[in-house]
Each structure stands twice: as C-alpha cells, then as structure tokens.
Amino acid sequence: MRISELSRASGVPTATIKYYLREKLLHEGVLTSATQARYDRTHVDRLRLIRALLGPGGLSVAKVRPVLEAIDHADEPSNELLGVAHCALVAPADPDRDLSRVTAILQRWGWAAAAKDRDSQAALLDALEAIDAAGFTMPPEALDGYAQAMLQVATMELAHLPTESPAEAVRYVVLGTVLNEPLILALRRLAEQHVSTERFAGPDLPDGD
Known part of the structure; x- marks a missing residue:
C-alpha cells in the first residue's frame, strides 16, 4: 500500500506517519521510485503500537x-x-x-x-x-x-x-x-x-x- 493507503488503514495522518519515519520510530517502506514507497501490514501494526504508547x-x-x-x-x-x-x-x-x-x-x-x-x-x-x-x-x-x-x-x-x-x-x-x-x-x-x-x-x- 502507498502512504495514503497506510494512513487510511491505520487512521494516522500522513504527516504524522512521515514524522514517525523521520524519527526512526517506523521502519521504512520498500522503495518503488525515488519518491514513492510501499508499506504493508507490519507498518499498520507498528503504527498501532506507536499510537498506543504515545x-x-x-x-x-x-x-x-x-x-x-x-x-x-x-x-x-x-x-x-x-x-x-x-x-x-x-x-x-x-x-x-x-x-x-x-x-x-x-x-x-x-x-x-x-x-x-x-x-x-x-x-x-x-x-x-x-x-x-x-x-x-x-x-x-x-x-x-x-x-x-x-x-x-x-x-x-x-x-x-x-x-x-x-x-x-x-x-x-x-x-x-x-x-x-x-x-x-x-x-x-x-x-x-x-x-x-x-x-x-x-x-x-x-x-x-
């Protein structure tokens, strides 16, 4: 899934996901181009954990x-x-x-x-x-x-x-x-x-x- 889809699946705003990526709380997705990446269920689960802890x-x-x-x-x-x-x-x-x-x-x-x-x-x-x-x-x-x-x-x-x-x-x-x-x-x-x-x-x- 793309980051917009990850946002919908997790309920976490895209800007917040990008912040977690910059802070190394969330692992990187698989790059599909210089500016695009793919994410999967592990990212949804990690976001769920991060949001619960924060x-x-x-x-x-x-x-x-x-x-x-x-x-x-x-x-x-x-x-x-x-x-x-x-x-x-x-x-x-x-x-x-x-x-x-x-x-x-x-x-x-x-x-x-x-x-x-x-x-x-x-x-x-x-x-x-x-x-x-x-x-x-x-x-x-x-x-x-x-x-x-x-x-x-x-x-x-x-x-x-x-x-x-x-x-x-x-x-x-x-x-x-x-x-x-x-x-x-x-x-x-x-x-x-x-x-x-x-x-x-x-x-x-x-x-x-």
Missing part, C-alpha cells in the same frame, strides 16, 4: 524510542524486555542514589533487586520517604500486606501476558500498567468503603422500628 501509554517520543529498539532486538518476550517497558514509565533514578533501604526490604520479601530495576526501586523509595516526611505512621504490617496484594496482582496480570510477539507483550505491560493503575486505586477505595461499612455501621433495624 497516547494511552502517555510516553514521550524519547521514551518510546528505547522501547521500540528493545522490541526490534528481541526474539520473544523476556524479563529484560519487560524491564525496558517498566522503566519507560518511571523517572530515571539518580545513579548515585543510595537504595539500600529498598534493597533490604526487597531481600526480606525474597524479591529480586536487580540493577535494571533501579528506577522502580527509586520510585518506591520516593514513596516511603514521602510517607516519612508527612509524619504518617504506617502500621508495621501494612507494607508487607501491600506487597503480598501486589504480588497476587502481578501474578494474575503476567499469567495473561501475550507470548506471540515482543511488541504485543510490551504493549500489554505498558498499557496494562497505565490503564489499570487508576482501576486498582478505584477498587481500593471501594473496598475500603465496604470494609468501613461492615466495621462501623450499626446492625440493621427491624422493619417498623
């Missing part, structure tokens, strides 16, 4: 590029590939930052504290330090409880990880993280309301009283 995924072009590069060099979904997807979603950690507090917590849980996960570890440390700075006293068992709940969530989510291609695996991780986090927070609030009602609401009065 749109609902909320990534910048700079963040999308290393994710796509990791996909292009992967033969199948892997822990390293999924780590790239996760790292694209969090701020880069200061390479000199002391993460020993988080490392000790992860080791206590028996979780891996890999160097490639420093950004996510730093995000956890940010959260813990914000709790400390606010003077909020977290119950001693709360952090462990959150960890166990998240372990169950992660196990369930990754059980449904697409395995047919690296691109689909990364799309699932990035979009699943971005789109599911508000869902998880909403469910937490509703669960708290339910537990609060059961704990503090008085017994139902008989009809007529």
Whole structure:
C-alpha cells in the first residue's frame, strides 16, 4: 500500500506517519521510485503500537524510542524486555542514589533487586520517604500486606501476558500498567468503603422500628 493507503488503514495522518519515519520510530517502506514507497501490514501494526504508547501509554517520543529498539532486538518476550517497558514509565533514578533501604526490604520479601530495576526501586523509595516526611505512621504490617496484594496482582496480570510477539507483550505491560493503575486505586477505595461499612455501621433495624 502507498502512504495514503497506510494512513487510511491505520487512521494516522500522513504527516504524522512521515514524522514517525523521520524519527526512526517506523521502519521504512520498500522503495518503488525515488519518491514513492510501499508499506504493508507490519507498518499498520507498528503504527498501532506507536499510537498506543504515545497516547494511552502517555510516553514521550524519547521514551518510546528505547522501547521500540528493545522490541526490534528481541526474539520473544523476556524479563529484560519487560524491564525496558517498566522503566519507560518511571523517572530515571539518580545513579548515585543510595537504595539500600529498598534493597533490604526487597531481600526480606525474597524479591529480586536487580540493577535494571533501579528506577522502580527509586520510585518506591520516593514513596516511603514521602510517607516519612508527612509524619504518617504506617502500621508495621501494612507494607508487607501491600506487597503480598501486589504480588497476587502481578501474578494474575503476567499469567495473561501475550507470548506471540515482543511488541504485543510490551504493549500489554505498558498499557496494562497505565490503564489499570487508576482501576486498582478505584477498587481500593471501594473496598475500603465496604470494609468501613461492615466495621462501623450499626446492625440493621427491624422493619417498623
């Protein structure tokens, strides 16, 4: 298909497709002349992924590029590939930052504290330090409880990880993280309301009283 046909098939404007080509996010088509090229279904699929990462995924072009590069060099979904997807979603950690507090917590849980996960570890440390700075006293068992709940969530989510291609695996991780986090927070609030009602609401009065 020509670029105009690719635009219609993907729903992406021609000017935007040309921008993705210039930025090396989208692979080149097969040249048919000095100014014309042919595109195929792989370009439609790639545009779908790019738009998902930039749109609902909320990534910048700079963040999308290393994710796509990791996909292009992967033969199948892997822990390293999924780590790239996760790292694209969090701020880069200061390479000199002391993460020993988080490392000790992860080791206590028996979780891996890999160097490639420093950004996510730093995000956890940010959260813990914000709790400390606010003077909020977290119950001693709360952090462990959150960890166990998240372990169950992660196990369930990754059980449904697409395995047919690296691109689909990364799309699932990035979009699943971005789109599911508000869902998880909403469910937490509703669960708290339910537990609060059961704990503090008085017994139902008989009809007529």
